[in-house]
Amino acid sequence: MAPKYKLIYFDARGRAEKVRMLFHVAGVQFEDNRLKREEWPALKDKMPQKQLPVLEIDGKTQLCQSMAIVRYLAREFKMYGKSSMEAFYIDEIVETVTDLSQSSVQAMFEKDETKKTELMKKLVEEVIPRSLGFLDAQIKNYGKNGFAVGSGVSLADIIIFNVIEAVKGREAAEKFPRLNENLKKTEEHPKMKKWLTDRPKTEM
Numbered sequence: 096m097a098p099k100y101k102l103i104y105f106d107a108r109g110r111a112e113k114v115r116m117l118f119h120v121a122g123v124q125f126e127d128n129r130l131k132r133e134e135w136p137a138l139k140d141k142m143p144q145k146q147l148p149v150l151e152i153d154g155k156t157q158l159c160q161s162m163a164i165v166r167y168l169a170r171e172f173k174m175y176g177k178s179s180m181e182a183f184y185i186d187e188i189v190e191t192v193t194d195l196s197q198s199s200v201q202a203m204f205e206k207d208e209t210k211k212t213e214l215m216k217k218l219v220e221e222v223i224p225r226s227l228g229f230l231d232a233q234i235k236n237y238g239k240n241g242f243a244v245g246s247g248v249s250l251a252d253i254i255i256f257n258v259i260e261a262v263k264g265r266e267a268a269e270k271f272p273r274l275n276e277n278l279k280k281t282e283e284h285p286k287m288k289k290w291l292t293d294r295p296k297t298e299m
Contacts, residue, residue: 100125101151103142105132107299110161111148113257117165119290120248121172129295162193169250176244184237184244188230188251192258195226199262223267230255231271238273241280248284256281 100118104111106129118125130138130147139145143159150158150168158164169175169185176182199222202214230243237244243251256278259268268274281287 097123098152099154101128101154102126102148103128103130103138103151104148105130105135106295107297108261109299112261113253114148114150114161114164114168115294116253116257116287116290117168117172117174117250120253120284120286121168121174122286123172162189165250165254174247174249174253176249181237181245181249184233185249185251188233188243189254191226191229191233192254195222196258196261198222223262223264227264227268227271227274231274234273234277238277241276243277248281252277252281256287 100123102111102114102118102125115127135147142149143157146159148159148161148164150164152158158167166175166189176185198214198218202211202218205211205214234243239246242248243255255274259265259278265278268278282291
């Protein structure tokens with residue numbers, strides 16, 4: 096029997112959105128358990144690291160750490176490349192966009208206004224162009240028909256789309272033809288397109 100998946104997170108996109116996207120693009124059913132903030136204190140001590148997201152499998156196994164979760168699911172769903180080298184290229188892309196996401200979060204949530212201005216300037220003028228340029232080159236070298244790695248949709252495509260959406264980097268991505276083509280291809284995937292249309296509207 097197929098495993099029963101339950102994703103536990105808040106009613107927000109945040110760290111769980113890439114997991115949800117992966118499920119939807121793979122066409123695998125799961126329970127999208129969205130907690131209200133007031134529900135969290137009662138559940139916190141029941142979670143492995145007292146944080147979310149958590150993926151429950153068959154009501155028993157609890158997996159934590161969002162990047163570890165998506166890597167596990169990508170392997171289960173045959174979306175982690177067709178060779179160890181393709182898997183490496185996917186990991187390389189995933190780590191690149193993870194660094195970009197962390198730099199963006201650091202800049203946006205910096206409390207010192209002077210330092211925040213400096214971080215935002217560096218993010219816009221250096222970090223984003225460098226990261227997107229690298230992704231564009233990798234897609235050219237290792238992808239086919241608009242996919243990031245190989246000739247089919249993989250974890251790399253999901254992660255790229257998720258992070259570009261999260262950091263509001265679509266305008267910047269338009270300057271990079273292969274990356275822009277990849278974003279459009281992921282966005283137009285029938286199952287992704289349906290999810291983007293149907294997903295709950297949330298503040299974050």
